[in-house]
Amino acid sequence: MKKEPQNKEIVLAEHPSGVPTQSTFKINTIEMPDVKDGQVMLKSLYVSVDPGMRGFMDKGHIGYTGQKFNLNEPITSRTVAQVVKSRNGGFKVGSIVHGRLAWQKFQSINSDTLELIDPDLAPISTAASLLGIPGLAAYFGMLKIGRPKKGETVVVSGAAGSVGGIASQIAKIKGCKVIAIAGSSDKINYLENELGLDRGINYKKTADMTAAVKQACPDGVDIFFDNVGGEIFDAVFANINKKARIAICGQIAEYNASAPTKGPRPMHNLINKSALMEGFVVFDFKDEFEDAKKQLASWYNNSELKYRENLVEGFENIPTAFIGLFSGQNIGKQMVKVAAIE
């Protein structure tokens, strides 16, 4: 007789102040879920952890998607899962799906927020990364706000992250010179030698970032794809060209701050340079998701777009993987492999 698998969940144990720690989370052993009519039971395979989730952990947070995490409730994140039981005609047992799921080994949910994955298009874990939110953020931020033209100079901050790496390569595909900012020599090596970007700047080893950006971009900066904010923003912003486009994608320098930090007001330079700063979330472009995924998969399958997953194994290590995002060490998309496909 097959042993009933053990189920576990990870809940928010306390609202973090600053960088989350192990005590932010608590792992509980829970019962296996029922499967009601219309539902499917899912087994989590790959769980995505993302810096942007940090904001949802604050007390009283209401984010742009209305997400927040409540005390003693499971954290949710983009997850690739397999259907292990089905009482829904649209989903066969064995199918691979993607959606925002709870940090639970097994869960039963209604199917309306689930997306079926075609495992032949690309490795299934990419549904939460290259073909998921990070890839789409890179795609729309670079193409719709950056609007790269051949020969332009593009700077990407947080370039070794999941969004930054893809955004940088899309700019290369479009014929731009790409300067990548990251925070370790391993990352710079990855960006210059593995992704083939024109130049990496290690901000942790650079005393004067404004001068370093100027030196790397002698023709000025036409597009700035910003994942970081703070003083790295200021350094790139001081070097923008007339008619520069700045896509504000993420602000990892800000996610652990309890209120917006202060910095030099950018308005005067925006006027002097007739420049544009635009924030976005991928859902602004949801009508174009399918076309974008096909294009990203095509670039990936043609080896024009490289992509690295940073994989941690084991459900219990999800908090560690999440906390590690804020230490500046991760290269590529941070995923946690919870179980193998059956």
Add this chain to the structure above:
Amino acid sequence: MKKEPQNKEIVLAEHPSGVPTQSTFKINTIEMPDVKDGQVMLKSLYVSVDPGMRGFMDKGHIGYTGQKFNLNEPITSRTVAQVVKSRNGGFKVGSIVHGRLAWQKFQSINSDTLELIDPDLAPISTAASLLGIPGLAAYFGMLKIGRPKKGETVVVSGAAGSVGGIASQIAKIKGCKVIAIAGSSDKINYLENELGLDRGINYKKTADMTAAVKQACPDGVDIFFDNVGGEIFDAVFANINKKARIAICGQIAEYNASAPTKGPRPMHNLINKSALMEGFVVFDFKDEFEDAKKQLASWYNNSELKYRENLVEGFENIPTAFIGLFSGQNIGKQMVKVAAIE
């Protein structure tokens, strides 16, 4: 025998620190100019003074148009003048012209930077205001960056200034609800009762501007046309809607600062609201100037667009008129009438 007129000029006597004073300027009596071949001699009629000129007075300033004012050289500004002598076939004696001219009663210049004015289109002084840089800034900033749609809520700061008043009315013409921020009860009265805007907010009498904007804009702010910056920016910015457009036209709160002031970084809210901030100068749109002027003149002649000039008389009063821009008292476009048309 007709007496030769006396000529005068106003030069930059010292680089101001903060708000300019009378000692920033010096009035000299100078000789009447010669008229070389290809030149015209101009008599200044209307001289425009604008807050944006302040930046050109700083030591070592290089502005977006390359303008700066040097010590002991005449200040220049948009001026309407009459041709009194001509050695240039393109300009007859008596013609009215517009251009960036020196603060001199009479001057001779080459004609390539002069624009002929059609006195039948609108009062000639409007060449430096409604049909000049302020009108064009309002027109392009509101239509190209704001992109107003019927029923949207628009906030204009510095609304009683020459740009703000026109920008506010263009938004009304486009069917928007317009909230105007200004700094005196006279201005609020002008904006609400003379220009017919929906609501004025006197920031000098308002303790909590963020709450006041929220109360005036229960549906949030779709377009913010900002002439001011600083804390007024912050208050409006806290109330923007999803997909808001912010046209950064001027930053009068900053012009007397020696370095960019610090404020809350706007990036996080730009992401949350998928919003856009864009700076511009009118010259970005110079290919469309003639169409814009025709449209502005048409609205003016149909009484859809009202326009107030604040006129000071006398060449010697140009510095006083300029300094007065920073006291927050001026309504409409500040001009100095130097001489009558002959």
